[in-house]
Amino acid sequence: DQQVKQNSPSLSVQEGRISILNCDYTNSMFDYFLWYKKYPAEGPTFLISISSIKDKNEDGRFTVFLNKSAKHLSLHIVPSQPGDSAVYFCAASARNQGGKLIFGQGTELSVKP
Amino acid sequence: EPEVTQTPSHQVTQMGQEVILRCVPISNHLYFYWYRQILGQKVEFLVSFYNNEISEKSEIFDDQFSVERPDGSNFTLKIRSTKLEDSAMYFCASSEMISPGANVLTFGAGSRLTVL
Numbered sequence: 001d002q003q004v005k006q007n008s009p010s011l012s013v014q015e016g017r018i019s020i021l022n023c024d025y026t027n028s029m030f031d032y033f034l035w036y037k038k039y040p041a042e043g044p045t046f047l048i049s050i051s052s053i054k055d056k057n058e059d060g061r062f063t064v065f066l067n068k069s070a071k072h073l074s075l076h077i078v079p080s081q082p083g084d085s086a087v088y089f090c091a092a093s094a095r096n097q098g099g100k101l102i103f104g105q106g107t108e109l110s111v112k113p
Numbered sequence: 114e115p116e117v118t119q120t121p122s123h124q125v126t127q128m129g130q131e132v133i134l135r136c137v138p139i140s141n142h143l144y145f146y147w148y149r150q151i152l153g154q155k156v157e158f159l160v161s162f163y164n165n166e167i168s169e170k171s172e173i174f175d176d177q178f179s180v181e182r183p184d185g186s187n188f189t190l191k192i193r194s195t196k197l198e199d200s201a202m203y204f205c206a207s208s209e210m211i212s213p214g215a216n217v218l219t220f221g222a223g224s225r226l227t228v229l
Contacts, residue, residue: 032214043117043204043220044156051215089156098169099208099216100146103156 003027004092006104013111019077021107023090026071030092034101035064035075038087047088048075080111115139117221119205125227126195134190134224136205145188146206146218147180149173156204162188163210195228202226 005024013019021035031052036044050057050064050073057064063076077084087108091101118137126132138145147159161168162180179191188207192199202225206218 032216034217036220041222043206043222046217046219049215049217093214093216095212095214098161099144099210099212099214100158100161100169101216101218102158103148105155 002105003030004090004102004104006088006090006107008107009105010108010110013080013109015082015111015113016079019075019080019084019109019111021075021077021088021090021109023073023075023104024071025073025092027092027094027102028071029094029096030102031095032093033064033066033073034091034093035062036089036091036103038089038106044089077109080109082111082113085109085111115219117205117207117219119203119221119224121224122222123225123227125229128197128228129194132192132195132199132226134192134203134205134226136188136190136207136221137186138188138205138207139219140186142207142209142219144168144208144210144216145180145182146208147190148204148206148220149201150204150223151198151201159190159203192226195226197228200226200228 034049035047038044066073087106089106090104145162150156160170202223205221
């Protein structure tokens with residue numbers, strides 16, 4: 001039961017350009033969405049989040065957009081840097097499910113110099 | 114910056130053996146979690162723990178698994194009789210749980226378990 005889906009296993013972008021990572025979800029009870037970044041041999045690191053009452057949240061080079069009607073969110077990184085190369089996980093939680101996070105499969109971003 | 118620490122970083126064990134994975138959550142966090150990631154797959158929820166008891170567990174977390182907070186700092190995951198399919202990276206996480214609707218988990222670096 002894949003409640004959170006990241007359909008692109010990988011993405012390659014040129015340095016300086018925009019990276020767009022996508023995520024879809026099926027559970028309409030999800031009300032909080034997060035993006036985590038993971039380097040090899042490390043745990044996931046929190047990047048940015050958005051509540052379901054918003055449609056956009058921005059933090060420096062990172063912006064998350066939420067389209068509730070489409071049950072879709074995306075992470076924009078601009079400009080992309082080689083150090084952004086990592087696996088990005090989308091995660092979601094529901095207030096009535098105790099705050100546990102449900103993760104997508106991840107998208108491996110490669111930013112080429 | 115406060116961090117979640119996990120030991121060991123890698124453990125190799127024989128099928129049928131017991132394994133204990135250890136975690137030291139962030140000191141002021143009250144909610145603790147175990148997740149696992151089988152190679153090439155997504156990060157899966159195993160169990161959440163609050164106030165010295167399990168809050169929620171997934172279908173994966175069967176009778177072979179147990180969690181414990183033996184003292185004020187450690188949080189452990191025990192697998193009683195390991196199976197080949199238990200081979201995975203196990204992540205511990207903790208959170209302040211300011212609100213169930215805005216819960217940010219901080220993860221450790223993981224413990225890689227290899228069952229032979």
